[in-house]
Amino acid sequence: SLNATIRIRLADLAKFAADFAGSAKFQDVPFELKKIHGCEAVVIPKTWIPVVNQTVLKSLQDNAFRFCSEVSKMPEVAFKGSIARIYPELAYFGPNSSVLKDQTICAMLCVFWLLTGQHEAFISCQPTDEQLSRQSWAWIQDWLQKTVKLKSAEALDATLTFMAIHALGKFAAFRDDLVHGFAADRHDLALAQILEVKPEVVPSFYRMSQKYQQLILDCLRVDFQFSQFLQGENTAANLVMVKDKLDYHGKDGISFFLFRIFAQMCGRMGPQSLSGSLFMNDRQFTRCTPGLKALQQLCTLDGEDAYNEFMLLRGSKAMSSFASPEHQALSRLLCLFEAHDKEEGRSICDAFDALVAGERARLTKWLNADGVQRCPGYTIEDAAQMLKNAKENRHVGLVSALRMMLKVAQECLKYGSVENPRVVVHFDKIAIWAKECSSQTGGFLQASLTFQSKTHADAKVVFVDVKRPTPGAAPVPEVIVDDEPVVERTAPAAEVPETITGSGPAVSSQGKADSTPPSAVPSLDGTSGTTVTGGTGFNLSEVSGREPVPNTSPLPSNRTSTSPLLRTPDTATGSQGFSDSETLGPGPPTRRVL
Numbered sequence: 001s002l003n004a005t006i007r008i009r010l011a012d013l014a015k016f017a018a019d020f021a022g023s024a025k026f027q028d029v030p031f032e033l034k035k036i037h038g039c040e041a042v043v044i045p046k047t048w049i050p051v052v053n054q055t056v057l058k059s060l061q062d063n064a065f066r067f068c069s070e071v072s073k074m075p076e077v078a079f080k081g082s083i084a085r086i087y088p089e090l091a092y093f094g095p096n097s098s099v100l101k102d103q104t105i106c107a108m109l110c111v112f113w114l115l116t117g118q119h120e121a122f123i124s125c126q127p128t129d130e131q132l133s134r135q136s137w138a139w140i141q142d143w144l145q146k147t148v149k150l151k152s153a154e155a156l157d158a159t160l161t162f163m164a165i166h167a168l169g170k171f172a173a174f175r176d177d178l179v180h181g182f183a184a185d186r187h188d189l190a191l192a193q194i195l196e197v198k199p200e201v202v203p204s205f206y207r208m209s210q211k212y213q214q215l216i217l218d219c220l221r222v223d224f225q226f227s228q229f230l231q232g233e234n235t236a237a238n239l240v241m242v243k244d245k246l247d248y249h250g251k252d253g254i255s256f257f258l259f260r261i262f263a264q265m266c267g268r269m270g271p272q273s274l275s276g277s278l279f280m281n282d283r284q285f286t287r288c289t290p291g292l293k294a295l296q297q298l299c300t301l302d303g304e305d306a307y308n309e310f311m312l313l314r315g316s317k318a319m320s321s322f323a324s325p326e327h328q329a330l331s332r333l334l335c336l337f338e339a340h341d342k343e344e345g346r347s348i349c350d351a352f353d354a355l356v357a358g359e360r361a362r363l364t365k366w367l368n369a370d371g372v373q374r375c376p377g378y379t380i381e382d383a384a385q386m387l388k389n390a391k392e393n394r395h396v397g398l399v400s401a402l403r404m405m406l407k408v409a410q411e412c413l414k415y416g417s418v419e420n421p422r423v424v425v426h427f428d429k430i431a432i433w434a435k436e437c438s439s440q441t442g443g444f445l446q447a448s449l450t451f452q453s454k455t456h457a458d459a460k461v462v463f464v465d466v467k468r469p470t471p472g473a474a475p476v477p478e479v480i481v482d483d484e485p486v487v488e489r490t491a492p493a494a495e496v497p498e499t500i501t502g503s504g505p506a507v508s509s510q511g512k513a514d515s516t517p518p519s520a521v522p523s524l525d526g527t528s529g530t531t532v533t534g535g536t537g538f539n540l541s542e543v544s545g546r547e548p549v550p551n552t553s554p555l556p557s558n559r560t561s562t563s564p565l566l567r568t569p570d571t572a573t574g575s576q577g578f579s580d581s582e583t584l585g586p587g588p589p590t591r592r593v594l
Helices: 011-019 054-069 076-086 088-092 095-115 119-123 134-148 153-165 172-178 184-197 210-221 226-230 236-266 282-299 303-318 327-336 342-354 357-368 383-392 397-415 428-436
Strands: 007-009 031-037 040-045 377-381 422-426 448-456 459-467 506-508
Touching: 054 076, 054 153, 076 088, 076 095, 076 153, 088 095, 088 153, 095 119, 095 134, 095 153, 095 236, 119 134, 134 236, 134 282, 153 210, 153 236, 172 184, 184 210, 210 236, 226 236, 226 282, 236 282, 236 303, 236 377, 282 303, 303 327, 327 342, 327 357, 327 383, 342 397, 357 397, 377 397, 383 397, 383 428, 397 422, 397 428, 397 448, 397 459, 428 459
Parallel strands: 007 040, 377 422, 422 459
Antiparallel strands: 031 040, 448 459
């Protein structure tokens, strides 16, 4: 009505004014008038103020270079007191984003401690029995001096700028106000888009030279999750993408990218403590070092070779007593399981052995699809959490978790193509089901799965949902293929003795020597030949030297599957399908031929 009164609440604006220390004038601050109800609204200031005045930008850059040139002689209290003035983006984080702000500040402090060699300050908040050792600290210092080489004020300023702005893409209010269509998990890509189309709202970036602007943009566009790489959720295709994006910048560009990853990790637990790096203790450093070394090799190796080097290095730390054609697949499983020694690795190795031969062959092929030589490659997000939950839940277990992975693998075959050589599969719903499954909810493998997909850049993203079984429903028996050795059948139409091929004379299933030369055996990538060599440094024609594992299935071993996932086809399928007849080629005589 004409007599109505409009009430405007200025509390947020008043608080913002009290703390204001931006690089622009207060009167230029943009704001949003948000209706609460009726005739009442609240003023919400937006702290990201565009800065386009070249004089202001030049002043910001001069102050930053002067600051960075003095960092090595600066006491910590001076560094901490100056960064908000030098990097105004720190003021963007309000009370509702204090976690992101503390992580950002802690990452910047960690850069300071690392570059000034302050080991005691870096570990001051770490429990005594977990502290980063002097040996590990020496490795970091050597890496910084010989590889990262932040020796100029401009290079150090670029690093600190990246630390100051890297979390802005995660800040929902900032992201949603400036760009649209980016989910929370694509925060790096969202920030790259903002920096490209609206750089004036991030003045520390806007004032930088084109060289470092482009380097930061390319680092963000890689959209690479280091934790997924460490856990084996990535494929070689992810490293190929990193190499392609950063190759233009040379060794310094890759080193800059890696130091950004390391510094962010160091600051991860900033909300718990800003007095040192609570996160980067000796165990975490030991866990991440192989990944850093593997990524550093992108300076000299291609993405596929660097990935395989990492898989071999990680797997060798946890594998106990085998060298088999499944080595590469088991290495990836051990990464997913976060096994760092033989004791931790034994349970996942035992679960893999408990699968029947056909299942092992299918899982091996799926896990080894790298998106480079064998397409598509599968990035399996949250599969590590599924395995962890399955191990801790006595109603699930690791064998069932691997069989659930096989159910997903079969469905995913339809999503790969030449246009989409990379498939990202989300296991988050299955991970929750692995945690919550109980005797009252029905069997873990009784759940049915539904799949939805969308195309994102060069990848097909697949979301898996779980329809849980009705509590109390009759159990559905698991259908498992016969756990007999997988062999090449030369005459399927006639009933002739089976022949198990090996390096010596062939022996028939009736125990007589067979002089017939072994035929070519289909390989995991769908080709034929007696020897297939992978990029991991071992020959895929080798077969397991371990003793065969007895069939632990509750079903008789002569049960034959009718499932489309587990059935034995008459002939080998193409490179997109799984087949019992696809083996790894002849090798030394053994009772278990895969």
